[in-house]
Amino acid sequence: MTKQFREEDVVQVEDGVHAVYGSDVTWVVVRSGDSATLIDTGYPADRANLLASLELLKVAPEALSAVLITHAHNDHLGSAEWLRATYGVPVLMHPEEVPHARRDFLDQVSVGKVAANAWRPGVVPWALRALGNGGTADVAVAEPQAFPAPGASGAPGTLDLPGSPVPLHIPGHTAGHCAYLLPDSGIVVGGDAIATGHPTSRLKGPQLLPTMFHKDRERALAGLSALEETDAEVLVPGHGPVYRGSVREAVRLVRERG
Ligand SMILES: [Zn+2]
Numbered sequence: 001m002t003k004q005f006r007e008e009d010v011v012q013v014e015d016g017v018h019a020v021y022g023s024d025v026t027w028v029v030v031r032s033g034d035s036a037t038l039i040d041t042g043y044p045a046d047r048a049n050l051l052a053s054l055e056l057l058k059v060a061p062e063a064l065s066a067v068l069i070t071h072a073h074n075d076h077l078g079s080a081e082w083l084r085a086t087y088g089v090p091v092l093m094h095p096e097e098v099p100h101a102r103r104d105f106l107d108q109v110s111v112g113k114v115a116a117n118a119w120r121p122g123v124v125p126w127a128l129r130a131l132g133n134g135g136t137a138d139v140a141v142a143e144p145q146a147f148p149a150p151g152a153s154g155a156p157g158t159l160d161l162p163g164s165p166v167p168l169h170i171p172g173h174t175a176g177h178c179a180y181l182l183p184d185s186g187i188v189v190g191g192d193a194i195a196t197g198h199p200t201s202r203l204k205g206p207q208l209l210p211t212m213f214h215k216d217r218e219r220a221l222a223g224l225s226a227l228e229e230t231d232a233e234v235l236v237p238g239h240g241p242v243y244r245g246s247v248r249e250a251v252r253l254v255r256e257r258g
């Protein structure tokens, strides 16, 4: 049920930036010298794939500067606590996502809500895979850390990590959801702000995930304005293939679809 590791699922996006297609979800490795930033970690059951992808990229897990989390859903947070507890890798995220990662509460689509959507094409096979991959497992992070607060201007600061990621707070999917701009390569690692495909959607290309997945869909749509302020030319979404083209244009397409 969990995807077998295949080298072709590790895709170079730009120099030093690789997207890894896991089980219906994507994580990103940003290398700089001997260290790297890992953005998201896949499902709990993706751990072997995650480690295989790091090995292929010659990044030792203990050499990770940080695990940067877009948001604390199980398909993104799966191995964060394991990396922290095993190798001491800090797990960083937006301050509003910290209690979510600690599982003080859980803002994730419930089994009941998925069941109510079971009539939709693709939902049942996806849900069975999600359950098998640890979609409802306990992945609480014992010590999640907030990255430094935005500057006085309110503009989020560059993080002192490989790739110099700049957090873009896009709340709605969850309260503390962030995309990360990699300014040197013009790449946005989008998390679940925009998808380009999902097993439960018939649409191809830039889109919002189906409604059941969002805490507040309208807010998620409005929050995309943070992406419109970038000149990024590549989007690596949490779900679906890498999108090459103006990220502003991708947002326009999403808004058009409503
Ligand atoms: Zn999500």
Ligand SMILES: [Zn+2]
Binding pocket: 025, 073, 075, 076, 191, 192, 238, 239
């Ligand atoms: Zn997701």
